[in-house]
Amino acid sequence: MFKIIFTVAALAFCSSTSAQDQSASPAREFISTSNISDTFFSLIHPSVYVPAAILKSIRREALRVLPGEVYIVERSFLKKINPSYVTTITPANNKWKLSSSAKSLLVNNVQERFRFALQFKDAVSLKSFVSKNDLMHKGIKILEEEKIIYLVATFDEISSNYLNNPNVTYIDVLTTKPREELAMSGFDFTANQINLVHRLFPNINGEGQHISVKEQNIDTADIDLKGRFDPSPLAAPLTTNHANVIATIIAGAGNSVWYAKGVAPAAHISSSDFATLLPDNNMYYLQANITVQNHSYGTLIDNEYGLNAVAFDRSTNINTNLLHVFSSGNSGMDTSASGFYSGVGGYANLTGDFKMAKNIMVVGGVDSFGFIAPQSSKGPAYDGRIKPDIVAYQMNGTSESAALVSGAAGLLQQLYKSKHADSILPSALARAILINSATDVSNPGPDYKSGFGNLNAYKAMATLKNNFIYSGTVTEKQVRSFSLTLPPNVSRLKVSLCWNDPAATPAAPIALMNDLDLSVTSISNTYLPWVLSIAANKDSLNQNAVRGRDSLNNEEQVTIENPGGGIFTIQVNGYKLISDSQRFYIAYEYDTTGSFQWQSPVRGDLINAAEVNTLRWQSNISSFATIEYSYAPFTQWIPITSSINLKGTYFLWNTPATPGHVILRMKTTGTYFYSDTLLISQLANPKMGFICGDSLLVYWNSIPRAESYLVYVLGAQYMQPIKNISDTSIILTKAQVAAKFIAVAPVIAKDTGTRSYAFRYDLQASGCYINSFFAVSDGSNVMLTLSIGTTYLIDSTSFEIQEGGHFKTIYTTGYLNQFSYQYNFPFLKEGVNYFRARIKLSNGTIIYSTVQSVIYIRPGNYILAPNPLRKNQTLNIYSGGSGDATFYLYDAEGRLIFVKQISAAYEFIDLHHFHSGLYFFVIKKANVKKATGKLVIIE
Numbered sequence: 001m002f003k004i005i006f007t008v009a010a011l012a013f014c015s016s017t018s019a020q021d022q023s024a025s026p027a028r029e030f031i032s033t034s035n036i037s038d039t040f041f042s043l044i045h046p047s048v049y050v051p052a053a054i055l056k057s058i059r060r061e062a063l064r065v066l067p068g069e070v071y072i073v074e075r076s077f078l079k080k081i082n083p084s085y086v087t088t089i090t091p092a093n094n095k096w097k098l099s100s101s102a103k104s105l106l107v108n109n110v111q112e113r114f115r116f117a118l119q120f121k122d123a124v125s126l127k128s129f130v131s132k133n134d135l136m137h138k139g140i141k142i143l144e145e146e147k148i149i150y151l152v153a154t155f156d157e158i159s160s161n162y163l164n165n166p167n168v169t170y171i172d173v174l175t176t177k178p179r180e181e182l183a184m185s186g187f188d189f190t191a192n193q194i195n196l197v198h199r200l201f202p203n204i205n206g207e208g209q210h211i212s213v214k215e216q217n218i219d220t221a222d223i224d225l226k227g228r229f230d231p232s233p234l235a236a237p238l239t240t241n242h243a244n245v246i247a248t249i250i251a252g253a254g255n256s257v258w259y260a261k262g263v264a265p266a267a268h269i270s271s272s273d274f275a276t277l278l279p280d281n282n283m284y285y286l287q288a289n290i291t292v293q294n295h296s297y298g299t300l301i302d303n304e305y306g307l308n309a310v311a312f313d314r315s316t317n318i319n320t321n322l323l324h325v326f327s328s329g330n331s332g333m334d335t336s337a338s339g340f341y342s343g344v345g346g347y348a349n350l351t352g353d354f355k356m357a358k359n360i361m362v363v364g365g366v367d368s369f370g371f372i373a374p375q376s377s378k379g380p381a382y383d384g385r386i387k388p389d390i391v392a393y394q395m396n397g398t399s400e401s402a403a404l405v406s407g408a409a410g411l412l413q414q415l416y417k418s419k420h421a422d423s424i425l426p427s428a429l430a431r432a433i434l435i436n437s438a439t440d441v442s443n444p445g446p447d448y449k450s451g452f453g454n455l456n457a458y459k460a461m462a463t464l465k466n467n468f469i470y471s472g473t474v475t476e477k478q479v480r481s482f483s484l485t486l487p488p489n490v491s492r493l494k495v496s497l498c499w500n501d502p503a504a505t506p507a508a509p510i511a512l513m514n515d516l517d518l519s520v521t522s523i524s525n526t527y528l529p530w531v532l533s534i535a536a537n538k539d540s541l542n543q544n545a546v547r548g549r550d551s552l553n554n555e556e557q558v559t560i561e562n563p564g565g566g567i568f569t570i571q572v573n574g575y576k577l578i579s580d581s582q583r584f585y586i587a588y589e590y591d592t593t594g595s596f597q598w599q600s601p602v603r604g605d606l607i608n609a610a611e612v613n614t615l616r617w618q619s620n621i622s623s624f625a626t627i628e629y630s631y632a633p634f635t636q637w638i639p640i641t642s643s644i645n646l647k648g649t650y651f652l653w654n655t656p657a658t659p660g661h662v663i664l665r666m667k668t669t670g671t672y673f674y675s676d677t678l679l680i681s682q683l684a685n686p687k688m689g690f691i692c693g694d695s696l697l698v699y700w701n702s703i704p705r706a707e708s709y710l711v712y713v714l715g716a717q718y719m720q721p722i723k724n725i726s727d728t729s730i731i732l733t734k735a736q737v738a739a740k741f742i743a744v745a746p747v748i749a750k751d752t753g754t755r756s757y758a759f760r761y762d763l764q765a766s767g768c769y770i771n772s773f774f775a776v777s778d779g780s781n782v783m784l785t786l787s788i789g790t791t792y793l794i795d796s797t798s799f800e801i802q803e804g805g806h807f808k809t810i811y812t813t814g815y816l817n818q819f820s821y822q823y824n825f826p827f828l829k830e831g832v833n834y835f836r837a838r839i840k841l842s843n844g845t846i847i848y849s850t851v852q853s854v855i856y857i858r859p860g861n862y863i864l865a866p867n868p869l870r871k872n873q874t875l876n877i878y879s880g881g882s883g884d885a886t887f888y889l890y891d892a893e894g895r896l897i898f899v900k901q902i903s904a905a906y907e908f909i910d911l912h913h914f915h916s917g918l919y920f921f922v923i924k925k926a927n928v929k930k931a932t933g934k935l936v937i938i939e
Contacts, residue, residue, distance in 0.1 A: 027043060027066055027068070027070050029095055030043060030066070030072065030092050030093060030095055030096045031043065031090050031091070031092065031093070032090075032091040032092055032093040033093075039075065039091040039092060039093065040074060040075055040166040041063065041072055041073065041074060041075060041091075041092040041094070041096070041166075042072070042073055042074075042075050042078060042089055042090060042091055042092055043066075043070060043071070043072055043088070043089070043090040043091075043092045044058070044070070044071050044072075044073060044078070044086045044088060044089050044090075045068070045069060045070050045071075045086065045087050045088040046058055046069060046071070046085060046086055046087070047084065047085050047086060047087045049084075049085070050085040050086075051085070052476060054081055054082075054085050056577070056578055056579075057080070057081070058071055058073070058081070059071070059513070059578045060578060061073055061074070061077050062505055063096075063121070063169050063505060064096050064097075064169075064505045064506065064507060064508070065504065065505055065508045065509060065510075066096075066509060067509040072092050072096050074166075075091075094163050094164055096507075097163060097168060097169060097170055097171050098163075098171050099170070099171065099172040099173065099304060099306055099307075099506065099507060100304050100338055100339070100507070101172060101173045101175060101302075101304075101338075102116070102155070102158075102171050102172055102173045105155040105173060106155060106159070110155060111154050111155065111156060112154065113152055113153060113154055114152070114153070114154075114155075114173045114174065114175060115150060115151070115152050115173070115174045116150070116151055116152070116153055116158055116171060116172065116173050116174070117148050117149075117150055117170075117171070117172045117173075117174060117307055118148065118149050118150075118151070118158075118162055118168050118170070118171055119146070119147055119148050119168070119169055119170040119171075119172075119307055119506070120147045120148075120149075120167050120168060120169065121147070121167055121168075121169045122147065122167075123144060123147055125167035126142075126144065126147050126149070126167075127144070128167075129149075129165070129167060130142055130149070141276070143276070143278060145281050145282065146278055146307075146311050146314075148278070148307065148311075150174075150276075155173075158171060169506075170307060170506040170507075172306055172307050172506075174277075175300075176299040176300045177275075177299070178215070178274045178275075178277060178297040178298065178299055178352075179297060179298065179299070180215055180216070180240065180242040180243075180296060180297050180399060181296055181297055181298055181327045181329060181330050181351070181397045181398055181399040187249065187259045187260075187261075188368050188393055188395075188614075189263070190368075190599065190600035190601075190605070190614060190616055191366075191367075191368045191369075191370075191392075191393040191454075192392050192393055192404055192408070192454065192455040192456065192457050193456050193457050193458035193459070193599055193600075194263050194404070194407075194408065194457045194458075195599075195600055195601075195602060195604070195605050196457070196458040196599050196600070196602055197408075197411060197457045197458050197461050198604060199602040199603055199604050199605075199676075200458065200461075200602075201411070201415070201461055201465075204411050204414050204415050204418075204461070205264060205265055205266040205267075205411075205414075206251055206262075206263070206264025206265060206266045206267030206407070206410045206411060206414060207266040207267070207414060208266075208414060208417065209264060209266075209267040209268070209291065209292070209410040209411075209413055209414055210230060210267070210268045210269075210270065210288055210289040210290045210291065211250055211251060211264070211267050211268070211269055211270075211290065211291075211292045211293070211294065211406055211407075211410050212232075212269075212270050212271070212272050212280075212285075212288070212290045212292070212293040212294070213243055213246055213247050213250070213269060213270070213271055213272070213293075213294050213296075214271075214272040214273070214274050214280070214293055214294065214295050214297075215236070215240070215242065215243050215246070215271075215273075215274045215295075215296060215297050216236045216238050216239060216240040216242065216243045216271075216273075216274070217235045217236045217237065217238060217239040217240070217243060217271050217273075218235075218239060218243045218244055218247050218269065218271045219239045219241075219243075219244050222244050222247075222248070223253070223255045223256055223714060223739075223741060223758065224248050224252040224253045224254065224255050224256050224260045224262075225244075225247055225248070225251070225252070225253070225269055226253065226255065226714065226716070226717050226718075226739075227716050227717035228251065228253070228266070228267070228268045228269060228717060229268070229269055229270070230268050230269065230270040230288060231270070232270040232271050232272060232284075232288065233284075234271070234272040234273055234280055234284060235270075235271040235272065235273060236271065236272075236273035236274070236275065242296075242399070243271065245399075245400075246294060246296050246399060246400075246402075246403045247262075247269045247271075248260050248262055249262055249263065249400055249403035249404060249407065250262050250263060250264060250267065250269065250294060250403050250406050250407040250410070251263070251264050251265060251266075251267040251268070251269050251407065251410070252265060253265050253717060253718050253719075254719075255714060255718060255719045255741070255758055256757065256758050257757050257758070258606050258754055258755060259606075262407055263403075263404060263406075263407025263408055263410070263411065263457070264407045264408075264410040264411050264414075267407070267410045270288055270290065272284070272293070274295070274297050277299070277308050277352070277354055278307070278308055278311045278312075279293075279311055279312050279315040279324065280293075282315065282318050282319050285319055285322055286319070290322070291321050291322055291323065291410075291413055291424055291425070291427075292322075292323050292325065292406050292409045292410055292413070293322070293323075293324050293325070293406075294325050294402055294403055294406040295324060295325065295326040295327065295354075295402065296326075296327045296398075296399035296400075296402045296403060297327070297352075297399075298327065298329040298330075298331075298350075298351025298352045298355070298377075299351055299352040299353075300351065300352075301329075301331055301334060301336045301337070301338075301348075301349045301350065301351060301377075302338070302350075302351070302352055302353040302356075303336050303338055303339030303340070303341060303342075303348055303350075303353075303356070303381075303382035304338070304339060304353050304356065304382055304507060305353070305356045305382060305383070305504060305506065305507060305508050305511050306353035306354075306356070306506055306507070307353075307506055308352070308353050308354035308357075309353050309354055309355075309356040309357040309511070310357075310503045310504070310505070310506055311354075311503075312324055312354055312357040312359065312360055313357045313358055313359050313360075313500075313501065313502070313503035313504070313511075314503045316359035316360070316427055316428075316500050317359070317500055317502060317503065320426050320427060320428070320500060320583075321424040321425065321426055321427060322427055323360075323361065323409050323427040323430050323431070324357075324359075324360040324361070324427075325360070325361045325363060325402050325405050325406045325409065326352075326354070326355050326360055326361065326362045326363065326402060327362075327363060327365075327397070327398035327399050327401060327402040328350055328351070328355065328362050328363060328364040328365070328376055328377040328378070328387070328388040328398050328401075329349065329350055329351030329352070329355070329376075329377030329398060330351070330375045330376070330377065330397045330398060331349045331350075331351050331375070331377045332346065332349060332364075332372075332373070332374055332375045332376045332377050332378055333345075333346060333374055333375060334346075334349045335349065336348045336349055339382050340382065340383075340384075340536055341380070341382070341536050344536055344537060344538060344541070345538065346378065346538060347378050347379070347380070347448060347538060347541045348378070348379065348380055348381075348382070348541075349377045349378060350362065350377045350378075350379065350381070350387055350388075351377055355381075355387065356381050356382055356387075356511065357511075358385070358500075358501045358511050358512070358554050359427070359428070359431075359500040359501060359554070361389045361390070361405060361409075361431055361434065362387050362388040362389050362451075363388055363389065363390055363391060363392055363398060363401045363402045363404075363405045363455075364376040364377065364378065364388035364390075364391040364392075364398055364401060364449070364450060364451065365391060365392070365393070365394030365397065365398040365400070365401040366391045366392065366393060366394070366401075366441060366450070366454055367393070367394075368393060368614065369650060370439070370441040370454050371441075372391070372441070372442055372449045372450060373394055373398075375397070376388075376391065376394070376398055376401075376449075377398065378448050378449050379448035379449075379451070380448050380532070380534060380541065381511070383508075383509065383510050383511055383512075383534075383552060384532075384534030384552050385511065385512075385552050385553050386446050386447075386448065386451055386452070386532065386553055386555065387448070387451065388450070388451040389431065389434075389435060389451045389452060389555065390405065390434060390435060390438045390450070390451045390452055390453055390454065390455055391438075391441065391449075391450045391451060391453070391454050391455070392404040392405055392454065392455040393455075401455075404455060404457075405434065405455055408434070408455060408457045408460060409430050409434070411457070411461065412425055412430055412433060412434075412460060412461065412464055413425045413430070415461060415464050415465065416464060419464070419465075419467075426471075426583075426585060427500065428498045428499050428500045428583070428584070428585045429469060429471065429498070429585035429587070431498045431555065431585075432469070432496050432497065432498035432555075432585045432586060432587040433460050433463050433464060433469070433587045434455065434460055435451075435452040435453075435496050435498065435555055435557065435587075436452075436463065436494055436495070436496035436557065436587040436588065436589060437456050437459035437460040437462075437463050437587070437589060438451075438452050438453030438454055438455055438456055438459075439453050439454045439455075439456045439459075440453045440454075441453055441454045443542070443544050443545070444544055444545070445530040445544065445545035445557075445559065446530050446532065446545050446557060447532065447542075447544075447545065448532065448541055448542075452496070452555070452557060458599070459589060462589075463587050463588075463589055468587060468588050468589055469585065469586060469587050469588075470482045470570065470585070470586040470588075471583070471584065471585045471586070472572065472583075472584060473581045473582065473583050473584070474516060474572055474573070474574035474577075474581065474582055474584060475574050475577065475580065475581045475582075476574045476575075476576060476577040477573075477574060477575075478573075478574045479571055479572070479573045479574075480571070480572045480584075481569050481570065481571050481572075482569070482570040482571075482586065483567060483568075483569055483570075484567070484568045484569070484570060484588065485565075485566070485567050485568075486563060486564075486565050486566060486567075486568060486590060487565050487592070488564065488565030489565070489592045489593045489594070490562075490563055490564070490565065490590045490591070490592055490593075491561070491562055491590075491591045491592060491593045491620050492559065492560070492561055492562070492563075492590060492591045493520070493559065493560045493563045493568070493588070493589075493590045494557065494558070494559045494560075494588060494589050494590070495518070495520055495557065495558045495559075495570055495586060495587075495588040496518075496555065496556070496557045496558075496586065496587050496588070497516065497518040497529075497555070497556045497557075497572060497584060497585070497586050498554065498555050498584070498585050498587075499514070499516060499554050499582055499583060499584040499585065500554070500583070501513050501514050501554040501582075502514060502578060502579055510551075510552065512551070512552055512553070512554060513577075513578045513579075514554075514574075514576070514577045514578055514579060514582045515551055515575045515576040515577070516554075516556075516572055516573065516574060516575060516582060516584060517529075517549055517550065517556070517572070517573040517575045518550075518556040518557075518558060518570070518571070518572060518586075519558065519570075519571045519573070520558045520560065520568055520569070520570055520571070521568065521569045521571065522560075522563065522564075522566065522567075522568050523566060523567070527547065527558050527560055528547040528548055528549060528558065529547070529548075529549075529550050529556040529557055529558050530545035530546070530547060530557055530558070530559070531545060531546060531547070531548040531549070531550050532545050534552070549575075551575075563590075570586060570588070572584055572586070591620055592620065593620050594620060594621060595618075595619065595620045595621075596617065596618070596619045596620075596621060596646070596666065596673045597617060597618045597619070598616075598617050598664065598666075598673065598675045598676070599616040599617055599618055600614060600615065600616040601613065601615070601664075601675070601676075601678050602675070602676050602678075603676035603677065603678065605678070606681075606754055607655060607678055607679065607680045607681065608655065608680075608681060608682070608683065608754060609655060609656065609657050609658065609659050609680050609681065609682050610654075610655060610656070610657040611654075611655055612652050612653065612654055612655070613652075613653050613655050614650055614651075614652055614653070615627065615640075615650060615651045615652075615653050615664065616649060616650045617646070617649060617650075617666065617673075618649065619646040619647065619649075621646045621668065622646070622647065623646055623668050623669070624643050624644060624645055624646070624668075625643075625644055625646055625666050625667055625668045626639060626641065626642050626643070626644070626666075626667040627639070627640040627641050627644055627651060627653075627664065627665070627666055627667070628640060628664070628665050628667060629662050629663065629664050629665075630662060630663055630665075631658075631660050631661065631662055632660060632661040632662070632677075632749065634663050637665070640653055640664075646666070646668070655680055656680065658680070658704060658705070659679075659680050659681050659682050659703060659704050659705045659706070659746070659748055659753065660679075660680055660705050660748060660749070661677055661678065661679055661680075661748070661749055661751065662677075662678050662679075662680055663675055663676075663677055663678065664678070679748060679751050679753055681703075681746060681748065681753030681754040682703045682704065682746065682753070682754075683754055683756055683757075684700040684701060684703060684709065684744040684745065684746060684756040685700055685701050685756065686698050686699070686700040686742065686743070686744045686756055686759065687699060687700065687764070687789070688761055688764040688765075688766035688789050689729065689766070689769070689789040689790025689792055690766060690767065690768050690769045690789050690790055690792075691761065691762070691764075691766055691767065691768060692768035692769065692847075693768070694733055694734050694735070695731055695732065695733055695734070696731070696732055696733075696734065696737070696761055697729060697730070697731050697732075697789070697790050697792055698711070698729065698730055698732065698742055698744070698761070699728055699729035699730075699790060699792070700728050700729070700744050700756070701728070702728050703746040703748075703753070705748050705749070706746035706747060706748050706753070707726065707747060707748070707749070707750075708724050708725060708726045708746075708747045709724070709725055709726075709727075709728065709744050709745065709746055709747060710723070710724050710744065710745045710746075710747060710752060710755075711723040711724075711725065711730055711732075711742070711743075711744055712742065712743040712744065712745065712755060712758070713732075713736060713737050713738075713739065713741065713742055714739035714740070714741035714758065715739070719741070719743055719755065719758060721745075722736060724747065729790070729792060737761060740760045740761055740762050741758045741759065741760055741761075742758065742759060742761055743755050743756045743757065743758040743759070744756045766789045767789070768847055769788050769789060769790065769794070769839050769847050770786065770787070770788055770789075770837065770839065770847065770849050771787040771788060771789050772785075772786075772787045773785070773786050773787075773836070773837045773849035773850060773852060774852065775835045775852035775853070775854050776854075777828070777854045777855075777856065780826065780828055780856060781824055781825065781826045781828070782824070782825050782828060782833065782835070782854045783822060783823075783824050783825075784799045784811075784822065784823045784824075784825060784835055784837070785820070785821070785822050786799070786820065786821045786822075786837045786849065787819060787820050788819050788820075788821075788839070789819070790819075791816055791817060791818075791819070793841045793842050793843065794816050794839060794840075794841060794842070795816075795840045795841055795842045796812055796813070796816075796839075796840045797812070797813045797816070797821055797837070797838070797839050797840075798811065798812045798813070798837070798838040798839075798840075799811045799823050799825070799835065799836075799837055799838070800835065800836050800837070800838055801825070801833065801834065801835055802833075802834035802835075802836075802851075807834075807836060807838075809838070810823075810825055811823040811825075828854065828856035829856065830856055830857060830858055830861065830863075831855070831856065831857075831863060832853050832854075832855050832865065833853065833854045833855070833856060834851050834852070834853050835851070835852050835853075835854065836848055836849050836850070836851045836852070837849035855878050856880075857878050857879065857880030858880050859880045859881040860880060860881055860930060861879075861880045861930075861931065862877060862878065862879050862880070862885075862923050862930060862931040863877075863878045864876070864877055864878075864921065864933070864935060865878070867934075867935055867936065868936040868937070868938050869911065869935065869936065869937050869938070870937075870938055870939070871911075871912050871914075871916060871937060871938070871939060872912060873912075874908045874909060874910050874911075875908065875909045875910075875911055875935070876906065876907070876908050877902060877906070877907045877908070877909065877923075878905065878906055879902060879904075879905050879906075879907075880905075881905075884901075884902070884903060884925065885901075885902040885923050885924060885925040885930060886899065886900070886901055886902065886923070886924050886925075887899065887900045887901075887902055887907075887909070887921065887922075887923055888921065888922045888923070888924070889911075889919055889920075889921050889935070890919065890920045890921070890922070891917075891919060891920075892917060892918050892919070892920075894920075897914075897919075898911070898914075902923070911937065914937055915937070916937045916938050916939050917936075917937060918934060918935075918936055919934070919935040919936070919937065920932070920933070920934055920935070921933055921934075921935050
């Protein structure tokens with residue numbers, strides 16, 4: 001038997017470095033006041049002399065870890081260790097099972113019904129509980145892989161039925177539903193150098209990659225995803241525009257419009273419902289070949305390492321090739337109401353406990369120039385870890401930022417496959433590359449607003465292409481070393497270490513389980529990674545990073561300014577591990593002095609004439625320069641700006657209005673840096689001329705300097721060119737446009753310009769030449785209006801009126817160069833007048849409009865129509881002048897059978913209940929007869 005020391009003081013001290021360790025120990029509230037025989041769990045504090053192997057065993061078996069190296073374990077576990085290794089053993093009550101949200105229900109005695117998540121200690125106990133209580137037939141959701149059941153109950157019901165169950169190890173309450181975190185209407189791939197990847201890695205487009213979008217379902221009719229949507233059994237029943245925008249940013253084809261081309265336009269997309277916030281079953285990822293899943297949603301601010309965070313860390317350890325990418329949230333100006341950072345405004349406001357996981361990427365938002373978006377949610381994580389990991393461009397929310405990173409990860413995975421015999425890129429290596437290649441923004445080094453910097457997709461791809469990576473396995477206290485030789489002109493060295501850390505227990509004060517240490521050593525110095533203050537106030541959280549040993553993050557980074565050339569040693573130390581070994585990955589890069597690179601525009605980028613375009617570059621040159629441009633044949637240079645700081649990285653250029661090929665150059669003292677040959681283009685604006693039979697006519701505006709035009713139609717997946725013509729119109733057969741979408745692009749000096757918006761021809765307001773024909777009366781006159789789609793092949797256009805059962809021409813236009821014609825006809829006859837438009841083509845074909853009718857009645861007269869009247873028709877009464885008359889209907893024997901007031905110029909009467917036969921009518925006004933006649937009703 002163990003000696004039971006019932007002393008709170010022994011459990012109250014804290015020595016760890018997490019954010020939560022700086023608060024009072026919560027151990028007191030978990031000490032049981034019952035006899036130890038009534039409890040199943042114990043609080044223990046290991047001795048400082050406990051062997052490393054025993055301490056690992058304690059950490060592995062712990063159901064919950066509390067600050068100060070206090071562990072909650074099953075009482076039966078105590079039989080496995082020597083009593084001398086434990087200084088304190090205390091019986092534990094069951095309150096330790098409650099998440100902070102569930103605990104607040106207990107404290108505040110809330111008795112509403114909520115959705116609870118109950119985690120069991122193992123799959124066997126879960127299945128036994130489900131079977132014993134017949135839960136399969138009670139509408140309770142069961143997730144066997146995560147050992148979790150979801151059920152709706154009050155807290156009293158949970159406390160009475162589940163809290164004291166020894167097999168239940170964690171209880172959480174879900175008080176909010178996930179919500180999408182906005183979407184944007186246009187893309188700017190230049191802000192994260194994605195355009196440069198498309199230019200310099202033309203064969204890397206996402207081909208063979210499968211990316212899942214976890215939220216609402218995607219509309220599969222979207223032509224930008226045509227032929228690349230993988231059906232999913234996990235898809236939500238509801239489709240939303242947000243899901244389509246996110247999928248388009250990741251993998252759009254650019255079929256509908258140029259800016260709908262995604263980061264990985266050949267990747268396949270599938271959908272998974274975010275109704276359950278846990279990761280999907282691993283078999284789904286494996287069977288669907290999914291290696292990236294995007295999560296552009298959030299809940300409320302939640303600073304706790306809960307069941308969802310545990311599950312995502314487990315997911316990445318079960319499937320080490322799977323990368324989960326989350327938006328940080330749009331609550332960057334809000335304040336957390338819970339956790340260690342409660343009340344610290346503008347920080348620690350990530351939206352959802354799942355974003356507290358370690359092995360995922362959380363992505364914040366910046367504008368096009370790298371400035372932090374105010375609404376972008378910021379770190380730190382609940383225990384002081386660096387979150388978000390990186391940031392990326394956004395217009396309206398961090399949803400888009402996450403999508404950009406998901407797409408970039410897909411490109412990295414395809415490049416890795418091409419270099420490693422179809423092997424899949426480990427997710428920890430993908431994180432290391434993305435983190436290490438990011439461009440530093442906000443505070444110098446990592447910070448809680450931007451993480452490790454702004455996504456630089458080109459540098460990430462270059463890191464992998466150049467094989468600037470290492471990997472290995474380390475055991476506790478083991479040091480692994482990697483040698484790196486740098487040339488003498490290096491201006492900056494950056495090295496990042498990442499690993500997929502084992503999942504901690506729910507509500508752990510520190511999530512990190514395997515603590516590795518990164519350092520870089522030169523001949524004269526050792527450089528430690530950058531670490532941040534974790535103190536719970538804004539000034540501390542905004543401080544610049546300093547060098548030190550990192551005991552919180554499973555992402556560490558060392559940078560060295562002007563390191564000089566020579567041999568450097570990268571070291572990874574297995575400082576403290578819960579597992580026998582830990583796999584890790586390193587990415588590094590270095591910049592050289594005097595370098596310059598144009599980043600935007602590059603060949604293939606959209607440059608619209610007479611619009612503002614952003615010029616971007618990367619430079620290690622400290623000087624001012626002049627930017628110039630020249631049209632082909634590039635003999636005359638025109639200044640854009642005469643004094644630009646090369647460290648500024650961008651300039652807004654008012655692009656000239658004339659299409660054509662240009663080159664940019666950056667001019668410094670005695671040195672020129674030239675861009676690609678670029679094409680300034682104008683947009684064609686195609687319209688429908690006609691849709692006649694099996695053919696259709698498309699025409700568009702003439703583009704200056706265009707020698708021809710490419711006509712595109714939608715193919716199996718992408719818009720495909722089918723004709724190159726010099727004219728500005730084309731007749732196509734419907735068979736050529738099977739998918740119904742058409743677009744046009746100018747060809748300027750043998751180079752294809754910007755493709756127009758794609759439009760669906762059958763939804764345009766176009767008929768067979770005639771778009772519309774109207775006949776509108778203003779009394780005794782009628783205005784005839786004809787709108788046509790094209791003047792192509794038209795010989796004449798006329799208006800006609802029906803007389804004596806035949807149509808005759810009343811007006812022929814004398815001009816054929818316009819699309820709308822009008823004629824005022826002043827000779828209406830009393831009764832119904834019928835008009836139509838007539839178009840004669842040069843090949844003799846005649847095209848008629850629909851017939852339009854106009855009723856004319858002289859003042860004081862009345863007309864009944866139709867007459868004879870069928871029993872299923874209504875009788876229409878038209879009056880020429882004001883109403884206020886009375887309609888009387890008599891049968892053949894003279895009996896009055898129906899009366900109706902006529903108060904408008906047009907009235908209708910339902911007489912379907914009358915028998916067929918002959919009737920007589922009289923219309924009186926002010927008791928004076930105005931009209932009489934016969935009405936015949938027929939079957």
